[in-house]
Amino acid sequence: MDEKVTAKPDQAAVASPRRSPSQQRSRERVERMLAAASALIAEQGSDAMRMGEVAERAEVSIGSLYQFFPDKRAIVWALAERYTAESQACISEALKDVGDAEGLKQAFSELVDIYYRLFLAEPVMRDIWSGTQADKALRELELADSRANAEFLVAVLKRLRPAADPVELETIAFLVWQMGEAAMRLAISVDREEGDRLVAAYKAMALRELVGE
Amino acid sequence: MDEKVTAKPDQAAVASPRRSPSQQRSRERVERMLAAASALIAEQGSDAMRMGEVAERAEVSIGSLYQFFPDKRAIVWALAERYTAESQACISEALKDVGDAEGLKQAFSELVDIYYRLFLAEPVMRDIWSGTQADKALRELELADSRANAEFLVAVLKRLRPAADPVELETIAFLVWQMGEAAMRLAISVDREEGDRLVAAYKAMALRELVGE
DNA sequence: TCTAAATGTGATAAACCCTCACATTTGCAA
């Protein structure tokens, strides 16, 4: 037989640093690499980002880049992970003290606004979440993130509607959250005016789902 | 100065056939190319699809491939366009005779089911719409498609709620439609049971938006 | 001071996409 077994690149493989920087020196260099990548993504998008450019801008050899990141996707992934960690903290904070329907309305509404502004202002985040669907590792990160955020919502919902079926609450929260991300992506890819309308419509729809009516 | 002006590939450029096949012979060959591409995408995804493989499987030289498609994305785009044309016809058909709220409920519900089954069964469509965000031409195609489909919905809504603000109806229809696509993408990337729940939840949410409550 | 581990380097292999100069086939007017 002797089939070609060229080991197709396993897209699912976790994109973790191939070597974690243990010395101060290398930790700083890794920061520079990430900063360079971030800047390049902001300028041209992650697809057009070239490993050589990242190395050059970080004042590092291409070899050093691959010392800490197994491949190109791993760099994007590392940036995405930072964003998710940050935003989860923010979301958890915003929702943790919600006690009644009115409070949820307030908090959720603010959260949507914050996210929208973030999407409008952060080219890197925008680019990364756009490419999310094409990359298995990124998609999984986003799903996990979305589930975690939905969990914060579920906690609130359980307090507000203790009689409701937990599975249904989970489903609704997860769906509402994912739709929010979809709405943001949509909103930023049309003109500003329509985007605003779409976000407002989403907000209304989501609140109807979350607090009953 | 003498900057490098390597003409970054203009991702926005329309991906139309570089030469339309005018003879019967070449039209058949183009069909073979598309069929080969479709099969390869089904097997490994459009990202992993190699132009050489497409040519080989279509029993055509690599040069012939590029005679009719300016680049790799153009092949994917051509397949995507076929799908949208087909599905638009189906959607238009399903919605055209809707006269009252109950009819809309019925028709929309069936439409969602059909789409869901399609997403579950069609690896090619799935892959193409997944990659949609990363490719400008594809994103535009999907947006245009979504708008067109939303238009069918708007037509129905205008009949059912003649007093409502047209702009708001447009917004709602567009949003509901886009969320449907997002819900499908989400549903197929989790296990079947949860996927079913999510689609059902989406359906309920969408109907509440469309027919009032 | 000395050594093993950590880190740094860049030429180069490997994989792809796409072009181009040239060959072949087709449609059709004379």
Added chain:
DNA sequence: TTGCAAATGTGAGGGTTTATCACATTTAGA
């Protein structure tokens, strides 16, 4: 039928990019 221009077909090779690896340098700590 013949001749010819347009359409179509071909695949070796150019150019770009990702990623590797053998070797050089630096660091931590015994």
